[in-house]
Amino acid sequence: MKFIISLLAIVTLTGHANTTVIHNVNGYTPIYKGDTQQFSSLVFKDGKVVKIGDDTLKNNFPDATLIDGKGRTLLPGLIDAHGHVIGLGDNLSQLDVRGAKSIAEIAKKLTTFAANNQQDWLIGRGWNQELWNEKNFPNATDLDHIVSDRPVVLSRVDSHAIWVNSKALEVAGITAETEAPEGGEIIKDQFGKPTGVFIDKAEQLITQHMPTPSQRDISLSLDAAGQHLLSLGITSTHDAGIDKNTLQVYKARSKQGNLPLRIVAMLSAASPDFKTMLAAGRYDDIGDFMSIRSVKVYADGALGSRGAALLNEYADRPNHHGLMLESQQQLEALFTLSFKNGFSANTHAIGDKANKIVLDAYENVFKKTGGILLRNRIEHAQIVTPNDIPRFKTLKIIPSMQPVHATSDMHMAEQRLTESQLQGAYAWQTFLQQGSVIAAGSDYPVELANPFDGLYSAITRMDHRQLPEGGWRATELLSRDEALRAFTLGGAYAAHQEFKLGSLEQGKWADFILIDKDYFTVPVSEIFTINVEQTWIAGELKYQKQTH
Structure with a gap:
């Protein structure tokens, strides 16, 4: 699906001098201290919501830029109240072992990653021993078979534990005598030797030696x-x-x-x-x-x-x-x-x-x-x-x-x-x-x-x-x-922003998304399959899904 006017034209035409009406949408917005409202037209100007209403609304704005929403569902922009932005960005370029069902599967991914990356430290995340048959914490030697000449540091899926190879232990000077800081734990074997897993504040014993990002x-x-x-x-x-x-x-x-x-x-x-x-x-x-x-x-x-x-x-x-x-x-x-x-x-x-x-x-x-x-x-x-x-x-x-x-x-x-x-x-x-x-x-x-x-x-x-x-x-x-x-x-x-964000009420920022299914009526089993087709912030198109 494509709009009548191009992406470039939309961005140009919705510069903050113009009023824009996006009509023919299946719109929903929660209302602060009110019930969720449905609408089929959204009017915005200077990046902020002017009004929501039915499709006759566009007649009140004869000089406005008109965008046909093609009947798609429109919701306010979604707010994620707890994430780690730079961690996510880093993760997109690091070794991702999320969902791996065994140490062998992780080893296979590490082999490929190590061959294609020349960094001094190999960093990844996502392991979860609860997905493995044994459900036990892993060991440094499991990684040594793959990489022994460079430190390897793999964060657990929750970021509250790391699993490292013996080279990382060597660089950090970790021995059987090393004590965990308060609020941390070094997992050790029956002989008191560190296994390569560090929990919570003990992670710092390793991470303090890693290169600092610019x-x-x-x-x-x-x-x-x-x-x-x-x-x-x-x-x-x-x-x-x-x-x-x-x-x-x-x-x-x-x-x-x-x-x-x-x-x-x-x-x-x-x-x-x-x-x-x-x-x-x-x-x-x-x-x-x-x-x-x-x-x-x-x-x-x-x-x-x-x-x-x-x-x-x-x-x-x-x-x-x-x-x-x-x-x-x-x-x-x-x-x-x-x-x-x-x-x-x-x-x-x-x-x-x-x-x-x-x-x-x-x-x-x-x-x-x-x-x-x-x-x-x-x-x-x-x-x-x-x-x-x-x-x-x-x-x-x-x-x-x-x-x-x-x-x-x-x-x-x-x-x-x-x-x-x-x-x-x-x-x-x-x-x-x-x-x-x-x-x-x-x-x-x-x-x-x-x-x-x-x-x-x-x-x-x-x-x-x-x-x-x-x-x-x-x-x-x-x-x-x-x-x-x-x-x-x-x-x-x-975030003390309820009068600026979170709903498409008059005077709030025009942050909204167009999605490919009706969130409120689609079978519940399909909610996680909903795709975003467009994302707008302050009345400007910031993302459009590519059509092939």
């Missing part, structure tokens, strides 16, 4: 990630934890006016430059392409690597409770510092112990320092005790959740956790019912960035084969409308 590298990764996200209908993304180099690139690109999409960046509290970045103050550009007003704090690890901090022991690892990366006292110090600089705190917490400690820390700091109105968040909020869920509402904490984690984790979660521990797991509907605003995302590149995967997971709690039938712990699934709101207005609210 600002040009970061900029190239930004562009690669941006194009990928635009092709998926994402017009705005929250970047969960950036370092000083990335901050400098983002600000420079913002001032040049050439960011590929809207970015809400969180300063990484784990960065050695954290205080320097905070002192530079909040940042917003005039077109709302770049917003920096929050920090990313890390409380615990991930469930897959058994680093998520639990109140009770892991069902499949006796006497192990996971890892707290910061103590409650350290969390309170980070929150206080953030709030005093006017930044909200968005804290990674997956296990029920981590969620409880983070809530306790927020509560204490709110009493002493204030900050309750900054729209602080808990990122992931995956395993929460039923007693702690209401505290999110009381403390005005936004649960920033990634629906696809539930469908990726469901089988593994049932091995790791008891039924009692699962009572408050991935509890989206419970959060909504108490009046919490859910900001939905994907946690790309941990998961695939496609938001229609996330929408499908939220609505069904099933995998792509539609299993388990009826959905996993189905009382927590969302309606199509609730899911779309979480991926639009929820993310906008979490």
Whole structure:
């Protein structure tokens, strides 16, 4: 399908001097504090929405540029409230072993990758031992057979563990005597020898020796990630934890006016430059392409690597409770510092112990320092005790959740956790019912960035084969409308942008997408197959699917 006028003509004609009407669309938009509305025409000017209505609307704008939407479905641009932009861009050029069913399959991919890449370090990500028959952590020797002359570093799919070869151990000076830092674990064999797997803060023992990417590298990764996200209908993304180099690139690109999409960046509290970045103050550009007003704090690890901090022991690892990366006292110090600089705190917490400690820390700091109105968040909020869920509402904490984690984790979660521990797991509907605003995302590149995967997971709690039938712990699934709101207005609210983004209401930015199926009426089994045909930001066409 092609529009009557060309892509170049559209971009030229929709320069901000002209009013544009896109008509003959099957449009839907959530309304802030209102019901979802349907429309068949959208009018925008100077990058912002003028009006939505029926197809007679174009008669009110006789001088407008008219675009025929060919009956396609139009939705507001989707917002991913938790991703890792540069990590995604890097991942597109690194070894990708996501979905590999065995070490042998990974070895085969590494063989090809090593032959085609001359870098000093070979870097990749995506392994998941839960997909292998043995389900055990791998070993450095598994990689040594393929590459022994260069360090190899492969991140686990959740980024909370790395698997390295013996050359990497040698370069980093890792021996049996090496001790893990607090908040980390070095997996060792029965003789006390490091196996090549490092969890959470122990990763730094290796990663500190890796080459530092240049600002040009970061900029190239930004562009690669941006194009990928635009092709998926994402017009705005929250970047969960950036370092000083990335901050400098983002600000420079913002001032040049050439960011590929809207970015809400969180300063990484784990960065050695954290205080320097905070002192530079909040940042917003005039077109709302770049917003920096929050920090990313890390409380615990991930469930897959058994680093998520639990109140009770892991069902499949006796006497192990996971890892707290910061103590409650350290969390309170980070929150206080953030709030005093006017930044909200968005804290990674997956296990029920981590969620409880983070809530306790927020509560204490709110009493002493204030900050309750900054729209602080808990990122992931995956395993929460039923007693702690209401505290999110009381403390005005936004649960920033990634629906696809539930469908990726469901089988593994049932091995790791008891039924009692699962009572408050991935509890989206419970959060909504108490009046919490859910900001939905994907946690790309941990998961695939496609938001229609996330929408499908939220609505069904099933995998792509539609299993388990009826959905996993189905009382927590969302309606199509609730899911779309979480991926639009929820993310906008979490970024203090609900009056600018997230819906196609008058005066908001004209960020929208055209898709090939009707999200609200297509069979539920097809939601994850929806393709984006066009992505528009501020009334400008930023992506068009190629037709062959």
